[in-house]
Amino acid sequence: MTIFEKIAAHEIPARIVCETEDFLAFHDVQPQAPVHILIVPKRALPRIGEAQPGDADLLGRMLLAAPGIAAAAGVAETGYRLVINNGRDAGESVPHLHIHLLGGRSLQWPPG
């Protein structure tokens, strides 16, 4: 099991801000911004590069949850960024798909 499957199964703790039947959102343990939340499917899907057409509904619902999660975190008006790291060069470190939601400061572009 990945660390995120264990969090989804409530086997290890996390600061959960949103939970549905098939995904949840929780604060990143190594925040890169004042608001840094991860939106994570409960079932194991390693990365966006391995997503299948059958994952479209789940991925869509995860994306559509982001504005509400951002609003609850207080960054809807100031802005936020959604990031998916896929593979080595992108800095993927947990092989379980997750959407980073970052906000609460001015973010640089292009990203490093």
Ligand code: DGP
């Ligand atoms: P990525 O590099 O895109 O694979 O992002 C993985 C993120 O997961 C990274 O920002 C740190 C975070 N993370 C790793 N382990 C844990 C954990 O046990 N709990 C929480 N809340 N976040 C974690």
